[in-house]
Amino acid sequence: MRRYGSAVLLLLVGGAVLRISLFSELYLRYVQPALRPYLVISGVLLMLLGLAAAVRGARQGPHGEEDPEEDGEELEEEEGEHGHAHAYTHTHTHTHTHAHGGPRVAWLLTLPALALLLFPPPALGSYSASREEAQRAAQGVGTFPALPAGNPLDISVAQYSSRAIYDTGHSLRGRTLRMTGFVTHGSHGTWYLTRLLVTCCAADATISKVEIRGDEADGAPQTDTWVTVTGTWLPKGKLGTDGAWPPVLKATTVTQVKEPADPYDKR
Template sequence: MRRYGPAVLLLLTGAAILRVALFTELYLRYVQAGLRPYLVGSGFLLVLLGVAAAAVGRREREPHGEHDGHHGPRIAWLLALPALALLLFPPPALGSYSAAREAEQRAAQGIGSFPALPAGDPQALTLAEFSSRAVYDSGRSLTGRTVRLTGFVTRDDDGTWYVTRLLVSCCAADATTSKVEIREADAPPADAWVTVTGIWHPKGRLGTDGAWPPVLDAASVRRVAQPANPYERR
């Protein structure tokens, strides 16, 4: 059976990729939507390579009663366990632990005016857009507007809590954190997904660390399901 080890690894890995990228939307936990065709192509290629490796292994013949030394030790089969785990138990999206470890990094943008928000409240904004307007907008376009933000809950040791979202350019490996401090409402459990409706609470001087993270005075907090794509795009 050891001759089929590489084939099994290729088949399991290819099947795992196809499962998350072709038959579900789990791939959005790890990469941007535009990379889906490449994942699907990679999955099919790995499956084809696995089939080819199995066909080659079937044609090989070992001497009776001994091995020819070209096959690895039995412990090499342990390499199949990560591929099997990926197939059966895809890892979850990044959450509060990753956000807590991420340094507060913000885009290097100067203070300036932003376009006016569309008419009508509440206005649904991404956390990145809300944060940019709160920290850098000299026109104070958020003043008096009711906004709606969606993200997962993170907390500080002092009880301060935030609606948080991870921003990615390509995949989960380059994720950075965007968060908004929530006041006037009790904190749901960490990692719970919520939609918060409220009004911007100005603080600090524009463009300085004193304005970060921005603050929202909450009028309502509603628990929601994690979206299919848990990340915002930078």
């Protein structure tokens, strides 16, 4: 089995990468859509390397020798020069080295590979949001481009948050807006529509959240439940200050929905 150790590891990792990127959209839990081709290429290369390692292992002898005839010639040469005892020691050492292959700790890599292959981790959720400090954009206050027509207007949590906190033109005023995100809870029954924004991968995720108020906000959904909320902007605090964060939406409808394939927000 040791002869095929590296092949098994490469095939497991390659299969896991292809499972989440080529045969499903699970990769969207971890990276941006633009990185999909690189994941697919990496998975294919790992699979090819694994197959090559398996072929090499099949060609080796039962004790790890890659070429028995070559080892026999080496044994005869050693017998002529140094005697039988030294030849046996050299050949035994050579065989022993091949048999053990790489370090045993490398087998620990099978655990994350199997986990990714069989039980892909979920997207970041309320736990990550609770650990993320409130993000204050350094852009300062100013005017924003006009919003598209539409009623209700679909808008991301990040876009709503930026406009509610920094837009001196109050482009949200008088508009019916619709957003989708997952639920996080605060103190005293407060709850938020939350979304994580990913620039490259899950490691750089930042949080955007909107406090939900109004009659429809009573009886808050459970943490990590995905909902679509329709409502209107409720001004809060002075623009560009901590008092304006998190922004507030007065809800008219709250509907539970299925987690989207791409769980991360767009600016």
